Amino acid sequence: MRLAGRFGGAALSLLMVAVLGFFLFRVVPGDPVVSMTRGRPTTAAMQAELRAQFGLDRSLPEQFWSYFTSLLRGDLGTSFTFRRPVADVILERLGPTVLLVGTATLIAVLLGLWLGVRSAWRRGSAFDRVTTGVSLTLWAVPTFWLGMLLMMVTGDLFPSRGMRDTDTAPDFVSQALDVGHHLVLPSVTLVAVVCAEYALVMRSSLLEEMHAPYLTTARAKGLRDDLVRRRHAVPNAVLPAITLVFLRFGLVVAGAITTETVFSWPGLGLLFYDALTGPDYFLLQGLLVVTAGAVVVMNLLADLLHGVLDPRVKVV
């Protein structure tokens, strides 16, 4: 029953994503064709032709139906700037983003949880104050600015644009090393920003557990402080933190957009930037639907994962 409810909720959310994607780009004031062709010489006939091409001359319900049925088929329309199907363009850029976001999230989760645990366990210690202070400061730092600073400070040490050099040897090892070399600065930027959030979340999660009676029992049994922390407190505190990591997936998405823009990392984030500078409405709409859909799915996963990891949840 609970499972069915979760899936139903996620399906409803996906439907809302589709509806939002449609209305955001149609009901807002202004003619999309006018803003699409802003700054380019166009005649009224050309605009009418564009309108017909994008189906903008039909009634709103008709437009929605054709949009929605195409969406179900995986057809996101045609990109205005790339002159290719939006779905193809997005798929092409998926790999680099998964690489960057995956690397950064993995490092940020491990580092953030470790920092959070250490500072909560020794609350008020120098370590705690430094970690909390640095986390709060990093939370205030705009991602893109941090990226620019890193780029300026490291100079020529790391490549700052793109994902690979054109003159690298074609064998796998050199290619992988090259991509890894390019990956350093963008992932450090992303880790710094996201990790701060994770550390704060883990810290407060563990603080909630600190005065739980079962920890007193564990101590009364004569367990070493280290064991009380590792075996008893952390496993309980880490569950809500892990769920929050999934729930804040949107944060990573936002970070990826600015990081990729600063470092010209050829993923979805940079594609967002291309789409908004166009402006390429169909590409932007496709990106919105895909990223929002991915976030909804991540949340569903978080829910399911939480149910598997934490038997207490099933009772509720």
Add this chain to the structure above:
Amino acid sequence: MSTFRAGLLAQRTGTAGAAVLVAAAVIALVAPLLIPADALDVTRVTAAAWQLPGAGHWLGTDHTGRSVALLMAQGTGTSLFVGLTAAVLSVGIGTLVGVLSGHFGGLLAGALLRVTDFFLVLPALVLAIALSTVLPRGLGTIILAIGLTSWPSTARMVRAQTLTIEARPFVERARALGGGHAHVIGRHVLPSVVPLVLVNATLAVASAIVAESTLAFLGLGDPTRISWGALLHQAQLHGAVPQRAWWYLLPPGLAIVAVVLAFTLVGRALEAVVTPKR
């Protein structure tokens, strides 16, 4: 003892944050009055571009020869104004949705909760980018884009508080005595929600300022106004990084960090006052 020390620390950092904010507000109010229009007009500046900090331009000059210090001062107002108004809009919507969904049960509450949860998980920046791309460029668009996408967390919190208050006996008593919706909301729910909303608003300003700088950096800002984010956009566009123009890159970012951190610290200090630890 240690909680007392932590509380005191929050107060002290809160005071420091408040001092930073007062300084920023003074700069924002005074700068437009003192800076001559000529100094910020690209066509009328006489200084050389990319000058290092020194006499005359104590933060150096930008890619057109304008003084970075003056640009920074001028940008303070825009960044603060957008941050404050977007936060008011966001917290206003959040409070309204939260109180309504907490007070009225049934279909309305269910629908509002559904919508809140939906927007809570969506990446706000993505929505804000979409909104500000579609709407005409301007200060109003930025404020709308940030305000309309960042309200759900406030709504959740206000809803929880509303539910807690409405379960209390004195609200039941007020209802039994014939108090209508308006009475219960106006006299009991809102007053208990206000402290929470204030804390939330302070933190919301912090994230709104970061959001504004991000949108401006992506080129979605008001092209006629100078803001800290817009300065960084210009710096990136004209190659301040390869030029190693630290005097152009550092001030806007540091200013954002200082003000955002100040709002966060004040918010945390307020939180400590409003919700004393058990």
